[in-house]
Amino acid sequence: MKIILRKYIKKTTGPWLLLISTIISGFVITGCDSSDGDVAPKENFVKIYNNELFDITYNPLDVKQAADGSYIILSTANETDTYLLRVDEFGEFISDTTISTPYTNPLSELFLVNGDYHFFSMDNVTLSTYLLKVNLSDSNQTPELVQSFPDIIYPLHASQVPDDGFLIQSYNRDARSTALTKLAANFNQSWQAEYEVLEDVEGSIIAKFAGTGERSLPYFTGATDDGSVYFLNGFFNFSFSLLFVNGSNGDLIGTLNGLREETGISAAVHLTGDQYALSRFSFEENFILPNGAVNIQGNDFSGEIGGNEFPEIQPEAKVVVKKLDINGTNAIVYGTETKSKQMVLYIYDATDGSLINAKYFGNTNPYEFGNFALTDDGGLAIVGRTFVAGRFPRIAFFKMSQEEVNSLIQ
């Protein structure tokens, strides 16, 4: 009986064993892609910070990563209040705080000073300027007042310069002039210079703070790599112009003039020598100059410096330009928003100004650009606001992994 059984098994199971082996091998080989994927949620995610409040609005200004991997988002709430949102490394909400009077209208970005993030804001009554520190150890995120600047009225923009000091652009309503204040790294004032405005522009200034629907003009400040020249984009004479000033005392060197409020520069970053990466607006058109020569000692018209027109960019769009090192490539990254209400990043090669890639964010519901920053893992954090269900302005956070960012330059 056993002999018969053995013969039978040998005779009949051979082809089946072969078939089963083949199938199992096939499973093993082709089943490799059935893994869960190797991208951790913290490397790549999209989050929208929602709530059930019907009539609250948010407008994010900046995002930075803290030492513990969490993110801090600086935003306005209801146009004028300061709103700080902290989320964990996966983008999940940790805490938030809304600061109304007197620390309203936060400026532009978060600055890392001695391991803590700081930001400037305005007193909504006296119109003076405050420096506040984000208190990460406080569960309520209540910021601490670091310093007051009673002489800096209507603060419009702040930036950090190569000597770790700060520039604050403001508007002196009494003297009708644009002011630039240089602060040392310890926040003591180094100097202040003013640039005469020959007509009353306070209405435009107020529109920026109140969010009344009029155009919010692209005020900004910056510096060359060596810190010898500072620049500011604001009102000068009769136009909204880009001014180049001496980094040691604020003396005016040259201008790139706009045409009233209709033509001007919307973003700029210094590359090398006389080369700048710029974007400009002319009525409802937008142009990008990723690598343009600028005569900083001249008195030129910004409408004549050329550039590539981008018809897809939203008229009056906010534009942010930064130099980033992406996987060893010196890249110039422009962030803005399109007429189709998407956020977009344009990535250029800094060496020759060629467009490498464009990356779009958002679909269906409107998105407006906020800001972007490199993250500790080599990825990119992009914030903006979206109108959830087409109507509720909420903060949107896109986290790109290092792999995705690197793929932008390939």
Next chain:
Amino acid sequence: MLIFTNWEKTFFPNHMKGSVAFLLSLMLIFNVKGQEMNKRTGLIKGSTYNTERSNKKKFGSFAGDGSGGGVGSTRWGFGIKGGINMTQASPDDQFSVFSYTIQPENTLAEKEYYNSSENKGFQVTFIAKYTLFNNLSISLQPTFASYKYGYENNYAWLDFENNNNSLFLFYKHEQTLNYIEAPLLLRYDILNTPIRPFVHGGGYYGRLLSALKKVDVSGQDNASGATEEFNGATSTLGVDDQYTKSQYGIIAGGGISLSVGPANFELGVDYKIGLNNIIDESNRFKDNTLISGSYDILDNMKLKNLSISMGVVFGI
């Protein structure tokens, strides 16, 4: 005309009588045809029982017996079966585009998955079967399977100072996953009677052919001074990239087999348990339309599936 006996009534609930009647009708037809064919060939005369006895001689004592002929009396069998399936999605980790800054009270932000009875799909299977021993056989069953699973969530925005201002959105998400699968099963026929219950078990490997997602949005808008209820657009998207190309798992099941002539009619139930996450995590946040349009991203999950099939296998 078929009349259900007490025995059949015991085993088949009322809602299955139609199917059983259909199956028995087919058996009778094939039984008659089988006998006629045997008469024409002249190889084996008489009933299917004689056919089986002849095969027993041919294959010795290891071939099936007592089965009334059909596949039980031969080593190879080929056939086809089809039926419906019901899928239960089992999320391991849940994800959401929204993160709430204030704990919602009127929002169902987390997905509420439908029960399997609401997730009906279908499958068509080709059967290749080989009898190893008396009642033990092995079977490869290439299958086209279409699985469905769904879930819903909803969102609310309210003006706490003005109750007339509110918006409610209701989202229904239905996913259809089409796989080509290769289950490999070991089967044991419990009895050697014309009506043979059987059990089987094994594993399967599936290859994703396509994945579709249908999103249905409706809502109630009270912000316009009056209550406006709307049934928004239903959109269908291809979401192949959101899923891994492969899934695998184990199967257990059973049924009854009825031998008539050269044919075995089978009615069976299978339960599949997926063992791998079918979501491609690397692509979870890459679909702008899904994220920004319907605020939806897929949870990590495995599928469990119950299928009911009817078919026929011919012995060769």
